[in-house]
Amino acid sequence: MENKNRILEMVERMGVRAEKDGYPPAAARILSLLLICDPPFLTFDEIKDTLQLSKSAVSNGISLLEQKCLIEYFTQTGSRKRYFKIQSTAWYEFMKSIVRTQRPFTIDVIPEALAFRSDKHPETNKILKEAKEFTDYMFDQMDAALTKWELKNKIK
Structure with missing residues (x-):
């Protein structure tokens, strides 16, 4: 039981962090559990219980x-159960999702905010322009890095 308590404490800490990244509580805990479980897969009922x-x-x-x-899930011959595990490219998909979900903010929202703002507070406008330039640069670097990684590792 002590080991189960340690697992649940770790899942809770990791789950809170995942919630801060936008995951619903249950999904955050499931992801956290699958990251630390040994063996590295669980059935639906094992997760639930x-x-x-x-x-x-x-x-x-x-x-x-x-x-x-x-x-992702897999099945085993002779069993009707599905076993869930962390997808082998989960970290890579996570990085791609950051680019996909965050880039539109810098492309659309920041320029719209700048167009809406007056020139009364140039220091704030300067901060927004720098934020746009920096995030554009970072996303370009991330795109290049992801493409390079895909080519090197023959992904998709």
Whole structure:
């Protein structure tokens, strides 16, 4: 039981962090559990029972994590159960999602904010312009790095 308590404490710490990154609580805990479980896969019921979540919370959490390409399932011959695990390219998909979801903010929102603002506070306008320049630069670097990584590792 002590080991289970340690696991749950770690899942909770990691889950809180994942929530801060925008994940719903159940999905955050499921992802956290799958990151630390040994063996590195669990059934639906094992996830539900370990985290003491409802079937719908587990189902919704798993669906979200599968959509984000962070987890996947496999089956074993002779068993009707699905075993969930961290997808082998989860970290890579996570980085791509950052570029996909955050870039539109700098492309659309910051220029719109600058166009809306008056010239009464040039220091704020300067900060927004620098933020746009910096994030454009960073996203260009991330795009280049992801492309280079894809070519090197023959991804997609």
